[in-house]
Amino acid sequence: MLTMLIGYALFINLAGLAMMFLDKQKAKRGSYRIPEVDLWEIALIGGALGATLGMELFRHKTKHSRFKFGFPLLAVLQVVGYFYIASFLG
Numbered sequence: 486m487l488t489m490l491i492g493y494a495l496f497i498n499l500a501g502l503a504m505m506f507l508d509k510q511k512a513k514r515g516s517y518r519i520p521e522v523d524l525w526e527i528a529l530i531g532g533a534l535g536a537t538l539g540m541e542l543f544r545h546k547t548k549h550s551r552f553k554f555g556f557p558l559l560a561v562l563q564v565v566g567y568f569y570i571a572s573f574l575g
Contacts, residue, residue: 487574494567498535501527505539505546512545524552531567533559 504527508519524546528536537556539545546552 487571490567490571490574494531497527497530497532498538501532501535501537502539502542503535505536506543509539509543509545528556528559531563533557533563536560 501524504519504524508524511518524536533556537560540547540552540556
């Protein structure tokens with residue numbers, strides 16, 4: 486079960502990172518963007534750390550307060566949650 490948790494955490498955080506990258510590229514080209522609600526959904530289901538890293542690495546959404554403060558706060562809570570769950574799984 487611990488392997489599944491680690492796999493899920495890696496997958497969902499890589500997805501969050503990729504979504505921030507793709508949205509930044511779309512913003513540069515002026516093409517259709519990924520809706521903010523989709524970015525929040527991936528963050529809420531466990532990908533906040535990846536989305537936060539993507540936000541900082543790609544300088545994307547850093548001027549929006551709800552992203553600038555919301556994603557990192559959610560990321561901290563999720564990392565604590567992952568470790569808490571992992572402590573029960575072995």
